[in-house]
Amino acid sequence: MSAPTHSAHHAPQGFIRKYVFSLDHKVIGIQYYFLGLFSVFLGMSLSLLMRFHMVNPEAKVAWFAKLWPTAAAGGMMTPELYLSLMTMHGTIMVFFVLTTVPQSGFGNYFLPLQIGAEDMAFPVLNMLSFWTTFIALVVMVSAFFVQGGAPLAGWTAYPPLSGVGRITGPGEGMGQTLWIASIAIFCGASLMGAINFIATTVDLRCKGMRLMRMPLTCWTWLVTAILALLGFAVLLAAGLLLILDRTVGTSFFIPGSLMISDQIITNHKGGSPLLWQHLFWFFGHPEVYIAILPGMGVTSHLLATFARKPVFGYKAMVYAILSIGFLGFLVWGHHMFMSGMNPYSAMAFSVLTMAIGVPSAIKTFNWIGTLWGGKIHFDTAMMFSLGFVSLFVTGGLSGIFLGQPALDLYFHDTYFVVGHFHMIMGVAAIFGMFAGTFYWFPKMFGKMMNETLGKIHFYATFIGVYCIFAPMHFVGMAGNPRRYSDFTNVEYLAGLMPVHKFMTQAAYFTAAVQILFLINLFWSLWKGPKAPMNPWNSTSLEWTIPSPPPFDNFGGVHPVVNHGPYEFSVPGAPTDFIMQTDPPSVSSED
Amino acid sequence: MGMSGSITHDIVHGPPRPPVEGGWGGGGGGGGSDGRGRGAFRRASFTGLYVLLAASTMLFAAFTSAMVVRRGLSDDWVSMPKPPILLVNTAILLASSLALELARRALKSGGRARFNGWWTAGTALGMLFLAGQALAWNQLNAAGVFISTNPSSSFFYVLSVSHAVHLLGGVSALSYVAVQAWRLSLGPGKRTAIDISAIFWHFLDGLWLYLMVLFYVWG
Numbered sequence: 001m002s003a004p005t006h007s008a009h010h011a012p013q014g015f016i017r018k019y020v021f022s023l024d025h026k027v028i029g030i031q032y033y034f035l036g037l038f039s040v041f042l043g044m045s046l047s048l049l050m051r052f053h054m055v056n057p058e059a060k061v062a063w064f065a066k067l068w069p070t071a072a073a074g075g076m077m078t079p080e081l082y083l084s085l086m087t088m089h090g091t092i093m094v095f096f097v098l099t100t101v102p103q104s105g106f107g108n109y110f111l112p113l114q115i116g117a118e119d120m121a122f123p124v125l126n127m128l129s130f131w132t133t134f135i136a137l138v139v140m141v142s143a144f145f146v147q148g149g150a151p152l153a154g155w156t157a158y159p160p161l162s163g164v165g166r167i168t169g170p171g172e173g174m175g176q177t178l179w180i181a182s183i184a185i186f187c188g189a190s191l192m193g194a195i196n197f198i199a200t201t202v203d204l205r206c207k208g209m210r211l212m213r214m215p216l217t218c219w220t221w222l223v224t225a226i227l228a229l230l231g232f233a234v235l236l237a238a239g240l241l242l243i244l245d246r247t248v249g250t251s252f253f254i255p256g257s258l259m260i261s262d263q264i265i266t267n268h269k270g271g272s273p274l275l276w277q278h279l280f281w282f283f284g285h286p287e288v289y290i291a292i293l294p295g296m297g298v299t300s301h302l303l304a305t306f307a308r309k310p311v312f313g314y315k316a317m318v319y320a321i322l323s324i325g326f327l328g329f330l331v332w333g334h335h336m337f338m339s340g341m342n343p344y345s346a347m348a349f350s351v352l353t354m355a356i357g358v359p360s361a362i363k364t365f366n367w368i369g370t371l372w373g374g375k376i377h378f379d380t381a382m383m384f385s386l387g388f389v390s391l392f393v394t395g396g397l398s399g400i401f402l403g404q405p406a407l408d409l410y411f412h413d414t415y416f417v418v419g420h421f422h423m424i425m426g427v428a429a430i431f432g433m434f435a436g437t438f439y440w441f442p443k444m445f446g447k448m449m450n451e452t453l454g455k456i457h458f459y460a461t462f463i464g465v466y467c468i469f470a471p472m473h474f475v476g477m478a479g480n481p482r483r484y485s486d487f488t489n490v491e492y493l494a495g496l497m498p499v500h501k502f503m504t505q506a507a508y509f510t511a512a513v514q515i516l517f518l519i520n521l522f523w524s525l526w527k528g529p530k531a532p533m534n535p536w537n538s539t540s541l542e543w544t545i546p547s548p549p550p551f552d553n554f555g556g557v558h559p560v561v562n563h564g565p566y567e568f569s570v571p572g573a574p575t576d577f578i579m580q581t582d583p584p585s586v587s588s589e590d
Numbered sequence: 591m592g593m594s595g596s597i598t599h600d601i602v603h604g605p606p607r608p609p610v611e612g613g614w615g616g617g618g619g620g621g622g623s624d625g626r627g628r629g630a631f632r633r634a635s636f637t638g639l640y641v642l643l644a645a646s647t648m649l650f651a652a653f654t655s656a657m658v659v660r661r662g663l664s665d666d667w668v669s670m671p672k673p674p675i676l677l678v679n680t681a682i683l684l685a686s687s688l689a690l691e692l693a694r695r696a697l698k699s700g701g702r703a704r705f706n707g708w709w710t711a712g713t714a715l716g717m718l719f720l721a722g723q724a725l726a727w728n729q730l731n732a733a734g735v736f737i738s739t740n741p742s743s744s745f746f747y748v749l750s751v752s753h754a755v756h757l758l759g760g761v762s763a764l765s766y767v768a769v770q771a772w773r774l775s776l777g778p779g780k781r782t783a784i785d786i787s788a789i790f791w792h793f794l795d796g797l798w799l800y801l802m803v804l805f806y807v808w809g
Contacts, residue, residue: 194641195641199638203634229645230648252656252741270664272664275659
């Protein structure tokens with residue numbers, strides 16, 4: 001009876017069990033990583049097409065016509081095609097990159113390692129969660145290939161546009177239905193992932209790994225999982241209602257007496273589009289933190305490691321992460337200042353939004369405090385972490401403006417918002433992923449990445465993203481609306497066209513230098529020098545085992561933790577770092 | 591593709607040890623000292639369950655909030671007639687929870703046969719509830735009340751079907767335990783599966799009572 005009938009830690013046999021339907025959290029983490037890598041290049045290609053179209057709206061490109069015989073007949077992109085590219089770019093980036101890689105990718109691989117567990121709590125659920133995500137991605141991408149093409153309603157899918165079907169645009173038929181189905185499937189996958197992350201963190205920590213001894217990465221994965229759990233459940237509910245409005249003719253979100261394309265919509269009445277906005281943003285705002293919190297964790301971890309100093313104010317960091325998570329659920333209304341909400345509600349949402357500035361500033365000052373007086377090692381991983389801090393501060397500052405209802409009325413539908421969210425949620429999070437890649441690659445694959453190529457890639461990307469997104473704030477202030485496919489013939493925007501051309505060229509440049517990253521990644525996988533066990537002299541548990549780790553992580557030895565995660569440069573210690581598993585006598589304890 | 595390096599090591603350091611359980615609910619596991627083995631798996635299972643219940647609660651909270659808002663905003667809400675069989679179904683569901691509790695008590699006092707009986711009864715009542723729900727939807731259809739007839743009926747179908755989907759999961763878990771019980775393979779290691787599925791079931795029971803109040807008061 002007590003003899004186990006199955007175990008996560010039999011050495012997996014055969015290719016399929018080892019690499020495809022693997023139960024090993026490390027393989028699943030890598031699967032998520034490569035799913036995200038595919039998605040990020042897909043999403044980036046879509047953005048390049050958008051930037052190209054914006055400055056060359058009348059260009060005829062032969063292969064556009066081949067790719068989209070109707071939407072780009074004769075090689076010229078229609079505005080609808082532009083909108084579908086925008087929708088898919090946003091959706092793929094937010095869900096399949098920002099939500100997937102930092103949490104499900106790195107989190108899956110390193111949460112069990114950093115807390116001294118042999119695997120996630122529910123390996124089968126973990127595998128299901130990955131393959132469900134994979135199906136969601138397939139369904140999402142298939143929207144490109146159905147009649148009418150991909151949806152046009154943006155990653156926020158506001159009804160009535162997203163609710164009444166084909167009549168609102170070519171992609172609003174099957175494409176939009178597939179979009180909602182994909183998101184619903186993705187919600188399921190995220191919920192499974194969140195259950196695993198929370199149960200693993202709460203119950204599978206090794207001996208001595210008290211909560212306050214967890215690396216900050218683990219804290220951010222835990223809080224992100226809680227946000228995902230509560231947020232995706234609500235998005236799932238909203239998605240189900242929206243798909244019913246589309247398919248069986250209910251009226252949750254669709255009001256009556258709508259006139260679309262010269263036709264009166266008669267089969268809906270009484271629904272509320274605002275209801276969708278509330279449900280969507282109740283998920284949508286926490287989603288921002290789902291994307292950025294793991295990046296904050298990696299940044300905290302790396303700044304300490306590469307500055308050879310303890311994280312400044314570890315406990316304050318933990319409380320800041322928790323309060324960002326909590327406040328994140330109270331501010332969704334700031335996405336809806338334009339919806340005609342009661343000004344008193346707007347004020348409440350605005351005050352709560354400003355309140356998030358407090359824990360965010362605590363984190364930023366603590367990062368600076370961590371760096372202060374440190375012996376900084378400027379490895380590529382560290383450069384990307386510093387880049388993260390820079391982008392987070394830049395993006396955060398513009399957020400303060402958008403959090404004011406009076407200012408948001410002006411900025412909301414301009415490029416100011418596009419600049420803001422790309423800085424803080426897009427590229428900051430991506431820098432977190434780059435940092436994680438350069439830092440953990442040796443552990444994941446047993447090879448070192450190339451530092452020179454890495455630094456060139458860092459500087460080019462860092463300058464590139466600022467050149468793309470900083471000018472967006474200015475064109476936004478000048479009144480340039482977003483979500484339009486073409487402003488070449490708009491008189492008051494004529495003066496801004498050179499700026500748009502500059503941003504487009506910066507986007508080409510930035511995209512091109514990502515090839516350096518790919519080369520570095522795959523070349524190092526193949527030919528990189530062998531990685532030692534602990535190349536960065538880090539302290540956390542994943543660096544106590546071989547690179548790459550054996551399939552059962554700690555090889556049967558149960559780690560015992562005696563130290564906090566950031567005991568660097570402790571006076572009297574023989575080295576400038578104390579591993580978490582070192583005997584207690586090495587220092588005076590945390 | 592590119593993941594070759596990470597999982598090819600078959601090194602085992604140190605002495606052999608009892609393997610840790612993987613997978614969902616049930617199955618015995620080796621004991622371990624520090625946070626491993628059956629104890630850890632049992633604790634993690636409970637945490638996982640409560641986290642799942644939190645997600646379900648959020649799902650139904652979102653539906654509820656949508657219902658309250660949709661009802662308050664519009665003038666097209668016509669309260670839908672509730673088929674009386676819902677009351678019978680409610681009684682059946684409550685009885686199934688009661689049977690599961692009696693089964694758990696029987697197991698505690700060592701009554702394996704009584705456990706099997708009560709547990710199977712609870713499972714059967716659960717299936718009966720689902721059949722009763724199907725009957726309720728049929729009656730509504732026959733009376734011309736469809737999902738798109740009125741927002742009131744829309745929410746009734748959405749909520750009752752979402753609940754039924756949860757229940758399908760619950761019935762599967764109960765049936766798994768029942769089959770294990772009759773095959774006499776229900777060892778102490780299965781205690782977790784029993785507890786988890788019973789608690790999940792009670793949650794669905796409470797959720798249904800809440801939905802009934804919602805239907806009769808605001809529906």
